[in-house]
Amino acid sequence: MTRTRLAQLWHLLADLLFPPRCAVCRQPGSALCTACVGAIVPFQDPRCLRCDLPCLAQIGLCPACQQNLASALEGLRSIGPHVEPLRSGIHALKYQARPTIAQPLGHLMAARWQATGSPVDAILPLPLHPERQRERGYNQASLLAQAMAERLTLPLREELLWRVRATSSQVKLGRAARQENMAGAFAASPAVAGGRWLLVDDVCTTSATLEEAARALREQGATAVWAITAARAYREP
Ligand SMILES: [Zn+2]
Ligand SMILES: [Zn+2]
Secondary structure, three states, rough: OHHHHHHHHHHHHHHHHOOOOOOOOOOOOOOHHHHHHHHHHOOOEEOOOOOOOOOOOOOOOOOOHOOOOOOOOEEEEEEEEOOOOHHHHHHHHHOOOOOOHHHHHHHHHHHHHHHHHOOOEEEEEOOOOHHHHHHHHOOOHHHHHHHHHHHOOOOOOOEEEEEEOOOOOOOOOEEEEHHHHOOOOOOEHHOOOOEEEEEEEEEEEEOOOHHHHHHHHHHHOEEEEEEEEEEEOOOOO
């Protein structure tokens, strides 16, 4: 039995035996307490209509999006930048085997989508490679997508998109290398043709992964592909 699996079993058991605790500050009561939810900082307005990042234009697209017209994504949304306490919450979800935090994070993502999103037909979690999923025991994107789908009463369609090959870790790669690393990583079902889909993942760094997944969906005839992540890597310009 792997360490992750053991940690996961321990947390499952602890959740049954003890009242839930905030994954960020350990306060008993819920998986993410109201103080920590209140401490999450959204991006500052005005924001780019496409990528949702702060931009100087009053209404419209940021300079990066004005130049990137070839994107397969209609737009990207997130709860906020990848900083505390969001960062610890996502870390707990991914690396500390605390899947219960997917519920409150997914509900915050649902609220963000409702506030700014366009109509979509279903929610698609970004698939993990089966080997990675076996190691972790679950796909964190699926858990976030489930919580969002319940809250938005939208169908969850996990079977429409899958990973066709494992990709090496993106952490140390630059933007161009990430794009190359992800090329051809996904395949989509012909059943996505004519549909409007919302991709869900935990963190967006350069959007290379989401772009590649969106491209696979568009190649099969998807009408529109949006994406939402819990957090977004962002450095003030
Ligand atoms: Zn807390
Ligand atoms: Zn933009």
